[in-house]
Amino acid sequence: GSDDVYVGFIGKSRNVSKHLSFADLTTPSGETIQVCSSAERDSEAHDDFRKVPAFSPVLIRVKQHEAAADVESATSNGSSKKTVYLESIRALNSVPKNLIVTPEVQFPPTKRHLQIRYHPELQARLQFRSWLKGMLNQSLLQKGFTDIETPTLFKSTPEGAREFLVPTRQKGTAYALSQSPQQYKQVLMASGIMRYMQWARCYRDEDSRADRQPEFSQLDMEWAFAGAETVQKDVNDIVLAALTALQPARSYKEIRGEFTNITFADSIAAYGSDKPDLRIPLRIHALPDLEPFRNFVGMITHLTNPLIEAFALPLNDCSPSEARKFVTKFMDELPPSLANNPDGKPQILIHDSRQPLSGFSSLGFEYESVLDLLTDKKGLQDGDLVVFQARDTPAGQYYSGSTRIGDVRNLLWKALVEEGLVETPRLGEPGSLHFVWVTEFPMFKPVEEGEPGQEGAAGIAASHHPFTAPLSQKDLELLFTDPLEAKSAAYDLVLNGIEIGGGSVRNHIADVQDFIMRDVLKMTDKRIKDFSHLFEALRSGCPPHAGFALGFDRLTALMTGTPTVRDVIAFPKTMKGEDPFVQSPSKLSNEQLAPYGLQLRPKAS
Amino acid sequence: GSDDVYVGFIGKSRNVSKHLSFADLTTPSGETIQVCSSAERDSEAHDDFRKVPAFSPVLIRVKQHEAAADVESATSNGSSKKTVYLESIRALNSVPKNLIVTPEVQFPPTKRHLQIRYHPELQARLQFRSWLKGMLNQSLLQKGFTDIETPTLFKSTPEGAREFLVPTRQKGTAYALSQSPQQYKQVLMASGIMRYMQWARCYRDEDSRADRQPEFSQLDMEWAFAGAETVQKDVNDIVLAALTALQPARSYKEIRGEFTNITFADSIAAYGSDKPDLRIPLRIHALPDLEPFRNFVGMITHLTNPLIEAFALPLNDCSPSEARKFVTKFMDELPPSLANNPDGKPQILIHDSRQPLSGFSSLGFEYESVLDLLTDKKGLQDGDLVVFQARDTPAGQYYSGSTRIGDVRNLLWKALVEEGLVETPRLGEPGSLHFVWVTEFPMFKPVEEGEPGQEGAAGIAASHHPFTAPLSQKDLELLFTDPLEAKSAAYDLVLNGIEIGGGSVRNHIADVQDFIMRDVLKMTDKRIKDFSHLFEALRSGCPPHAGFALGFDRLTALMTGTPTVRDVIAFPKTMKGEDPFVQSPSKLSNEQLAPYGLQLRPKAS
Structure with missing residues (x-):
């Protein structure tokens, strides 16, 4: 019969023997076809096939309507891809000899086209x-x-x-x-x-x-x-x-x-941010009465009229000692805006039932009223965290997009997710997108x-x-x-x-x-x-x-x-606004500027 | 019952009497509702209604579910629009007192918003x-x-x-x-x-x-x-x-x-343009043999090796004298690029059976061979036009987007359409779009x-x-x-x-x-x-x-x-690249240019 013609990118060849090879062809419609080349059928075509480098754009001819069911069992991956017998192959362009492609390979920004092509x-x-x-x-x-x-x-x-x-x-x-x-x-x-x-x-x-x-x-x-x-x-x-x-x-x-709605003021109060991440459980609360916690307040801030806010964060089955290790590292790596902040450093306490007052002795004997407030009376498990941060009691409306306790909360959550100490739903799972x-x-x-x-x-x-x-x-x-x-x-x-x-x-x-x-x-x-x-x-x-x-x-x-x-x-452009791929922006010359009645400003002036 | 609320732009009011008025309200969904205001129903609302200027954005309240079929017969336009009885009306913004709106009104470019709003x-x-x-x-x-x-x-x-x-x-x-x-x-x-x-x-x-x-x-x-x-x-x-x-x-x-296909060379030969307008009937032909028309050729060009091209254009039932009047005007208004062109002016002849050789005596006795060529032997009627234009016989490939005879053909067609001397299908009719x-x-x-x-x-x-x-x-x-x-x-x-x-x-x-x-x-x-x-x-x-x-x-x-x-x-911007509505571009100052290391070029240098 006459020939069918296919075009597309040819993949790495799988050589079953010296005389029999397979390779996948990705066609413009996105379909993947298995190409079988056999020296016994056509030794010239087979030679050509083995010479074409992987990832080449190719044009191949195959025998029309030829069933290839017998070949499928011989393939290495046993998939149900359509298989065709090669009659001839022609590379439509050359490919670089040093091209290395793995699922993990990262190309530099100057080879963005390869990143798009090979990074699925x-x-x-x-x-x-x-x-x-x-x-x-x-x-x-x-x-x-x-x-x-x-x-x-x-x-x-x-x-x-x-x-x-x-x-x-x-x-x-x-x-x-x-x-x-x-x-x-x-x-x-x-x-x-x-x-x-x-x-x-x-x-x-x-x-x-x-x-x-x-x-x-x-x-x-x-x-x-x-x-x-x-x-x-x-x-x-x-x-x-x-x-x-x-x-x-x-x-x-x-x-x-x-989809929920919240006012700016409520969002600042409850999440310390005007961009609340509702995947994080338990909101921030202000301590309604500081009197029972005078010592503690004096420890965490020098502000004369402080507002003390706090939140609890239940961890995912984490021992107090493990939590302590995490918290030490977290506090060591705290960014300067939080570590050296004039309102006082954030304070993280860890629930530990083997410690006096379950680890909250710095709060004093009324610590349970704080935990009740922060957990809606649900209580905490060992290893769970409670975070405190002071700020000035605001005189009027709050303007910033976040408070420090809100920043700590987001940072802490992110670090805990990375460490696997809290779980967050994976993308596509219920609860993974909170609008x-x-x-x-x-x-x-x-x-x-x-x-x-x-x-x-x-x-x-x-x-x-x-x-x-x-x-x-x-x-x-x-x-x-x-x-x-x-x-x-x-x-x-x-x-x-x-x-x-x-x-x-x-x-x-x-x-x-x-x-x-x-x-x-x-x-x-x-x-x-x-x-x-x-x-x-x-x-x-x-x-x-x-x-x-x-x-x-x-x-x-x-x-x-x-x-x-x-x-x-x-x-994309870099943070400096440069496109490393096309190398923009580029140098301006006075000649280019002349039609606009402009010139470069002398450096000295 | 309770009230329904509508918002939208209110149109001009139609006052049936001092006590009864109608106006159309265009709602955000694009629906038009007829609002009926009656002094007998509510004299305060009626007073308000008559005070709101036409084209105001308004909020109106009407009685819910009130049938108004009885009113429809009283409307001036007798349409089947939904009609509602006014309970109250409130203008949501003021409108300029001097606003004049008719279907024909053209606003200046500085009032583009009014042109969009009122030009349907x-x-x-x-x-x-x-x-x-x-x-x-x-x-x-x-x-x-x-x-x-x-x-x-x-x-x-x-x-x-x-x-x-x-x-x-x-x-x-x-x-x-x-x-x-x-x-x-x-x-x-x-x-x-x-x-x-x-x-x-x-x-x-x-x-x-x-x-x-x-x-x-x-x-x-x-x-x-x-x-x-x-x-x-x-x-x-x-x-x-x-x-x-x-x-x-x-x-x-x-x-x-x-959808048809044509090569550049064929398009230049047949239509004198690489943007052929296929609504124009009859193509351009080159005269294959100039020998019988030596005199005529000498009249229309001084080129030593001319190519003479011609086309016929049948008019829509137009007498030779009417055609002559049109041609005289057309030739008088010919743009300089065609009127003073070095290849010789275009020549337009008019079919007129009362004249010797039907008006083609300048061509000589073999004129019929030309008409046969140009009309595919269909012949011409009185008043129909034949246009000749010389150009140099090209030595190699032609580069320009059009020839002079192509330009004349397009110009002539446009003028004839404007004068109603030829017909072209209206947009949406078969034959109105030629790709x-x-x-x-x-x-x-x-x-x-x-x-x-x-x-x-x-x-x-x-x-x-x-x-x-x-x-x-x-x-x-x-x-x-x-x-x-x-x-x-x-x-x-x-x-x-x-x-x-x-x-x-x-x-x-x-x-x-x-x-x-x-x-x-x-x-x-x-x-x-x-x-x-x-x-x-x-x-x-x-x-x-x-x-x-x-x-x-x-x-x-x-x-x-x-x-x-x-x-x-x-x-849109003007041909000078200006947006008269927002007044862009605007003046540049050295202060604005400084961050870019640029300055205005002194005028004298």
Whole structure:
């Protein structure tokens, strides 16, 4: 009969004898076919076959419709792959002679293509990302969202992050790469678009912080005539629809209903963080009465008006001595921000029934009231930990994203998981994904040095961004009297202790927006004028609106069980913003700069 | 009963009497509800209702479950909209007092949001764009494509277009915004990705040309182990799937099968363009023998070795005198490139049976052989046009995208359609969309002054881009001897005379790619080194691959019947690259430039 033609990558050959070899061929559709080459059938083809290096792209011809059932039993792996007899083989390109491929091999960043090709996990992550994107996209379109692309060549506005500039050949002018489609999407709400979505590339020129990229992808959304409730419901719906479609469906289905809500203040109090990781059992409690523990308090802090917070952490069948060994190591390796903190070092006690007061003698005889509080009266086992940390009793609203006890709790949990001393559900198991909406954030915070903020003169900056609406009438009134006490209508979606998205109800009344920029943030007329397009839009009968953006790199990383977004991006940049693979950024010359009316600044000046 | 609450935009009120008014409310789901306000029911609510300006965002309360069938007959438009009785109304924002909205009103670009909101066609175009994108996306995912996002913060490489630079705070270095994901997607083919897709934002710093945007969207695709045939089949499939899903389905379905293929050379010969508009009937023909028409040829050109081309254009029931009037006007308004062209002006003759030789006496007695050739012996009616244009008989391969007779033909067709002298099917009717693949392009063309090209010293540039493979073994051999005669494996997809996408089979053998850059284009070592990542990828056993990119702005514009991409982009830039709505780009200051180690170039130097 005539020949069938196959193309694909050929794998390592398995030589049964000098005259009989097998190799797997991966075809463009992803199918794996077993190729059998026999010298007895065709010695020339067999010679060619044995010369083609593993991992080559090849074109092979095989006899059409030839059953090969007899061969299957002879294969080394006994799988039920389709097997074909080789008639001829041709390598379609050369491969490097020194290519070593094992499931564990790590290629340097300069060989990213080999990492993608040979690291099955990385390729599976990229495939999952594509699948998840398609699912979320489809859900939003089905809900009636309109996919609208907005410009990334935008202009410089003081939104909060540092922007990249793009000089133009209209000398002395530049675009700024948009930090997010925030302003354009709000304008779309004034444009009669009821539901907007976009897979937006966003750009922030951030100082090298852990696991941020200068460009990143967000699923950007905005709702007209809607508030936080509608936003949260729709986001829950699309995420849950994707989880439900996932295999294994059963276990992910049980996540349904595990979306919870918590206010910022409650989250700080209970978890010491505005990104609570609900996989960690038992919350933080403040000791309601310090009187019985005066000595202990004096030991752990020098603060005059301390708030003492504590949490318990039950370990997984761990002896007190084992726990003690762990705690010593943990405390030795504590980062300076916690070890040398002015509020006093964290204190970790270990439940040990063979010790006086079960190991809590430093607390004194009323220690059991503390354990009752921390464990909801369930009590502790030997080896379980109790952690204490002091902080100043806050005078007003708390602004930071975490307290020290919250930081200790997260760090401790991570270390215990690594050591196998606590168990956490594996990805895909029930309880492995905890989504929580954090709400009622402080509207402003004091400006931190070096942060771009909104360039206002008031010494405060919007916590979320300056377009966020106050939470309630009361918070609007606080803007006039004590803005640092006001809460905003911002909300974050947190998954397993990581923020995967954020949004807010926006100021849709131009006068409120103007008041916030002019009177609260004390921005200059000139800076406020940069937003004139937004004011124009709000004044044109803009409906109330609210929005959300899902950090898609981060979400994909979490859902594929990797701690870094670099594992879900085909060509990530380093923390210095470099792409080692293509070697960007590259040197600028005065010649390149001339068309833009720019030049390099002399080093001496 | 209790109240129902509705939100939405309220339309103009129709006052039946002082005591009875109606207005339409457009809700977030897009539904239109008729609101009836009656002073007899509630005089306070009625007063409020009459005070709320048209186009306000409002919140209304109505009596729940109240049938309003009795009201419908009283409405002015007699539609079957749901009607509700007003209980109370509250405006959610103010609207400008001077807002004038009619179906025809055009707002200035500084009020783009109002144009989107009140121009039903613009909003419908944006909705259609979103729908089409979703359809194409789904089709590709179903075909097994992987959606992979590649960086836009790339580096400067001489691909062919002018790039935008993005300076970084690593002083003296810059990214370049990627012109397309070309290089990254080829690397993905070496990375074991079999089918790649991406909705890619692309950036080109182009001199203001008609209807180009500095940033634009393309649906970018690449296929491993595939050639032109597979690419074209898959692209046809996804476009046809979308057309089939469109309403009215019947007429679009008939487009199936109307995808045709033509070579560049044939397209130039038959249509005088590499972007043939197949809606125009009758092709161009070269006169095979000029001997019988010596006088005529001498009249229309001074070329010594002319090629005379001609086409006929049957008009739609037009008298010779009417045709003459049209032709006179057309010739008077001919652009200088055609009117003053060195090959001689185009010559238009009009069929007129009352004239000697039916109006073709300048051709002489053998004129009928010309008409037979041009009309395939079908002949002409009175008023029909015949157009002649000379050009130099080409010595070698033709490089330009069009000939003068092709330009005249397109211009004439457009003018005739505008005047109603020919008919063309309306969008959505059978024959309204003609897709054609143009293939076998010249691989190189002489470098035109001022074009960035690939910075080679050979005086030639790749017509498509320097990664395009030669068409055949013969064309590969021509690279050594006469590269300007070589054809490439590039292909364009053309819809109704407009290029909507392009692609090619790529060079997957590193040595061939190196030869083209080094020996044919004569690029410097330094410039070739800019592509070292690509060479590295090709050398790692990269399979043969081919790709395509669909210009999505252009496709949407054509499919929604608008001549400009600005009508399918929410916030387009002007031809000068400005966004008049947000006023970008904006002025650069030395202060802004300092972090990048840059400064403004003094004007005098």
